[in-house]
Amino acid sequence: MTSLPKQAPAKRLGLVIDLDTCVGCHACAVNCKEWNTTGYHAPLPDSDPYGKDVDGVWLNRVHGYETGPAAGLDSGKAGRTVYFPRSCLHCEEAPCVTVCPTGASYKRTEDGIVLVEEDKCIGCKLCSWACPYGAREFDTDGGVMKKCTLCIDRIYNENLEEVERQPACVNACPAKARHFGDFNDPDSNVSTLTAARGGVELLPEMGLKPTNRYLPPRPSATVGDGASLQDAPAAGGFLGWIDQVLSR
Amino acid sequence: MQPAYSVIFLTTATGAGYGLLALLGVLRAMGSLPDERAFGLFALGLALTLITAGLLASAAHLGRPERAWRAFSQWRSSWLSREGVLAMAGYGPAALFAFAWLVLQRNDGLWPLAGLAAAVLSVATVYSTAMIYRSLAAIPRWHHPLVAPVYLILALSTGALWLNAVLAPFASNNGGHALLQAICFAAVAAAWLLKIAYWRAIDGATGESSTATATGLSGLGSVRPLDPPHVQDNYLLKEMGFAIARKHAAKLHRLTHLLAFLVPLILIVIQATAPGPLSMAAAALAAVSVSFGVVVERWLFFAEAQHKVMLYYGAENI
Numbered sequence: 001m002t003s004l005p006k007q008a009p010a011k012r013l014g015l016v017i018d019l020d021t022c023v024g025c026h027a028c029a030v031n032c033k034e035w036n037t038t039g040y041h042a043p044l045p046d047s048d049p050y051g052k053d054v055d056g057v058w059l060n061r062v063h064g065y066e067t068g069p070a071a072g073l074d075s076g077k078a079g080r081t082v083y084f085p086r087s088c089l090h091c092e093e094a095p096c097v098t099v100c101p102t103g104a105s106y107k108r109t110e111d112g113i114v115l116v117e118e119d120k121c122i123g124c125k126l127c128s129w130a131c132p133y134g135a136r137e138f139d140t141d142g143g144v145m146k147k148c149t150l151c152i153d154r155i156y157n158e159n160l161e162e163v164e165r166q167p168a169c170v171n172a173c174p175a176k177a178r179h180f181g182d183f184n185d186p187d188s189n190v191s192t193l194t195a196a197r198g199g200v201e202l203l204p205e206m207g208l209k210p211t212n213r214y215l216p217p218r219p220s221a222t223v224g225d226g227a228s229l230q231d232a233p234a235a236g237g238f239l240g241w242i243d244q245v246l247s248r
Numbered sequence: 249m250q251p252a253y254s255v256i257f258l259t260t261a262t263g264a265g266y267g268l269l270a271l272l273g274v275l276r277a278m279g280s281l282p283d284e285r286a287f288g289l290f291a292l293g294l295a296l297t298l299i300t301a302g303l304l305a306s307a308a309h310l311g312r313p314e315r316a317w318r319a320f321s322q323w324r325s326s327w328l329s330r331e332g333v334l335a336m337a338g339y340g341p342a343a344l345f346a347f348a349w350l351v352l353q354r355n356d357g358l359w360p361l362a363g364l365a366a367a368v369l370s371v372a373t374v375y376s377t378a379m380i381y382r383s384l385a386a387i388p389r390w391h392h393p394l395v396a397p398v399y400l401i402l403a404l405s406t407g408a409l410w411l412n413a414v415l416a417p418f419a420s421n422n423g424g425h426a427l428l429q430a431i432c433f434a435a436v437a438a439a440w441l442l443k444i445a446y447w448r449a450i451d452g453a454t455g456e457s458s459t460a461t462a463t464g465l466s467g468l469g470s471v472r473p474l475d476p477p478h479v480q481d482n483y484l485l486k487e488m489g490f491a492i493a494r495k496h497a498a499k500l501h502r503l504t505h506l507l508a509f510l511v512p513l514i515l516i517v518i519q520a521t522a523p524g525p526l527s528m529a530a531a532a533l534a535a536v537s538v539s540f541g542v543v544v545e546r547w548l549f550f551a552e553a554q555h556k557v558m559l560y561y562g563a564e565n566i
Contacts, residue, residue, distance in 0.1 A: 003325045019465070024475065054480045061482075063560055064475025065459070067468035081474060084463050086560060095385065101329035102318035120318055123311015125487065126328055129249070132386035132457075134484045134557035143311025200464035203556065205456050206385060214464045 004097055009112035012183040013150055014090050014211035015170065016190045016199060020218045022177040024064055024083030031172030032060040032087075032148075040153045041118070045141040057137045059148040060087040060169055082217055085178075087169070088135035088148035089202065089210030090114050096127035096136060096147075105145075111182075112211060113152060118144045132203055133210075155180070183211055249387065250490035251550030254309040258302045259377055260406070260542050262335075263399065265298030266370035267407015269338075271431070273345060273363030273370075275411075276355060280427060287418040288349040294414060295407075296342065303335055327383055331376040334369055341365035374403045381549075388455055388566060389553045394446040401439040402508075402545070406538050408432045409512055413535035416519070416528045426520075433516050436538070440509035443545070447501070455554075455566040462559040473562040488555035500548050508541025 036059060037044040046056030063086060068079025090107075094114050097105045104120035105127050107113070116127075116136075121144040128136040128145060136147045151167035154160060164171065170178040181190035190213070193199065199213030231243075272291055275281045307313045320336065322329040344362035348354050378399030381390040408431050419425050459473070460466040481489075515534035519527045554566045 003322075029477075055482060057483070058478070061477035063463075063473065063477045065463060065465065066472045066474040067465050067470065080468065082463075082465060082468070082471075083475075084465075084560075086477070098325040099328065099380075099383065101320075101322050101326045101332065102315070103322050104318075120315070121312065122315045122319060124309070124319070124328065125311075126326075126380070128483075128487065129555070130384050130386055132462075132556035134488070134560060137483045138311065138487070140311075145311075202464050203457055203462055205461060206556075216464060216467055 004092075004094065004107055005109040005112075007109075008092075008184075009107075009109055010184070011111040012090075012092075012211050013111045013113060013155070013181070014183055014190065014213070015087075015150075015167070016179040016181075016193050016213050016215060017085055018175075018177040018179070018193075018197075018215040019082050019084060020177075020197075020215060021175045022062075022083040022085065022173075023175050024062055024081075025174065026062050027172045027174060028085055028169035028178060029058060029060040029062050031168045033058055035151065035154070035168035036149070039151070040149050041116075041146050043141075044146060045139055047140065057139050057146045059135075059137070059146065060085055061134075062086070080217065084214075085169070086134065087212075088114060088150075089133055089208075089212040090148075090150065091211065092209035093207065095130040095208065099126045099130045101126070113150045114147070115149055115152070116145050116147055118142070121145055132206060132208070150180075183213075249550045249553040249555060250487050251547050252309045254305045256543060256546045256550070258306040259399070260539070260546050261298045261302035261305070262377065263374055263403035263542070264406035264410055264539065265295045265300075265302060266338075266374050267403040267405070268295040268410050269299065269342060269407070270367035270370040270404070271407055271411050271428075273365075273367035275428070276345075276349065276363050277360035279355065280425075281415070282418045283349075283353065283355070284418060285350055285353070287415070288346075291411060291414045292342075292346050292349070294410065296346075299335070299338075327376050327379040331373060331380060334373040334376055338366060338369035338373055341369060371400065374400055386556045387553050388453065388556075389450050390549075392446065392450060394442060394449065398439070398442050398446055401435060401442055402542055405432070405435040405439045405508075405512070406535075406542055408435050409516075409531075409535040409538045412516075412519070413531045416531040429516055429520050432534070433513065436509055436512050436516070440505075440513075443504070443509075455556075457556055457559055458565050459559045459562065462556070473560075476561075484557055485561065488557050489561065490551060492551065494551060497548065497552060500544055504541055504545045504548065506541070507537050508545055511537040511541075 044057040123143040181188040197215040348359040378396040382395040512534040515530040519530040
């Protein structure tokens with residue numbers, strides 16, 4: 001059913017992504033692609049993968065942004081680079097679900113994960129139009145829509161070691177910038193991290209109540225301006241003595 | 249947004265077809281149309297051909313058209329599903345209406361109700377088509393209260409002008425059908441005003457979202473793209489980043505003003521005042537002009553629509 005669940009899901013599974021520690025290595029995106037091209041959503045096709053017009057379905061894309069005032073150095077603060085992985089946020093008010101004409105797109109009542117049932121998808125693309133986050137990508141080979149499943153075929157998979165029962169992107173992150181858990185549990189890692197670091201939702205003005213939270217970069221330490229390296233200290237020291245001698 | 253040819257054709261052809269069908273239903277119920285079978289066959293045939301061709305074209309842009317029947321199931325939440333259900337439901341009364349007119353040649357008793365029901369369902373179908381776009385908050389230029397009224401009035405305009413063209417040879421007097429001409433004139437004029445109001449409102453609006461709110465990085469000052477996430481255009485850019493017509497937007501706006509509104513208004517006046525053959529030619533030209541005009545209008549509706557996902561790719565305030 002493409003109506004949203006009437007009562008709030010028992011669990012609200014999602015991700016916390018730490019923009020302070022993300023180094024932009026794309027390991028999350030690559031591991032996502034690797035796992036999902038063989039898993040629930042298999043395959044995630046590529047067209048012309050070794051040619052000039054490479055294109056393909058990715059459920060996770062890592063953007064890099066330059067932030068800070070344009071005249072960053074004038075303001076006494078340097079700008080900084082922030083890497084920003086973008087994937088499905090599993091919104092509570094998911095517009096991609098309600099627009100679906102076939103019932104292929106749905107939000108699970110047990111854990112709030114938003115999924116596409118591929119056998120029902122007619123490939124009308126309306127869900128991808130409805131999502132402001134660009135979380136859904138069209139599979140031109142299969143004629144159906146693909147999206148992040150929060151790795152439902154990993155997180156409940158009893159054939160995997162317990163530490164492995166996390167989304168592929170979380171397992172792959174070498175900087176531990178990605179965290180997976182239940183936002184309904186106030187003591188979960190994702191809830192405590194969000195509270196401690198002031199985790200934000202994306203496009204809050206749209207009111208879609210995304211589940212995932214992003215932790216903004218911590219304020220950076222003051223960047224030295226090199227002033228103390230311009231001249232020898234006036235009082236004493238070997239360099240000071242040399243400076244005095246040569247200044248005569 | 250990428251203007252898919254099939255969707256442009258779907259919305260303009262079904263708009264004209266439903267506008268035409270609705271007018272036939274209402275005007276025949278009022279006893280204001282010629283009873284001739286030839287006219288009925290021609291007018292109803294044109295309406296149903298436009299509707300059916302448009303609906304079939306919509307299936308052409310699906311990834312899995314063989315599953316299209318599933319789209320009738322989610323009318324509780326989805327305007328696309330409602331459009332499908334209403335479109336199918338409309339064939340029932342339309343068939344009865346055609347049967348009463350073309351086979352039984354009756355327009356008494358309860359028979360006019362079939363035409364009126366077809367008219368109501370036609371309006372409802374065009375409204376749901378418009379609401380598919382109107383309901384998408386990710387595309388602010390579509391998420392506007394004037395979108396549905398503009399779709400409805402343009403459907404009425406194109407339908408009325410086509411009916412006027414088809415009716416001209418059958419009209420008893422040379423100047424054509426006075427009531428229908430009045431409807432044509434009023435609908436085109438109203439459509440023009442609504443479209444101008446819509447363009448004014450939408451061009452003056454500044455978006456509430458920015459790359460900063462989209463990335464949650466508002467605290468760091470301005471946010472500009474540095475490293476792109478991929479080296480070639482992906483699905484998102486091809487589908488939502490389409491801006492090919494935007495540099496021609498001013499010219500295409502002028503073309504819409506001309507073809508969809510100004511020329512049809514002038515031609516209707518010519519039709520009403522000119523003698524026989526010239527009058528008929530004016531009616532036909534008006535229908536052709538508005539059809540091209542509405543196609544340009546619909547192309548702009550897509551090509552000018554900015555999608556919020558482009559904020560991640562450096563678009564300013566959407």
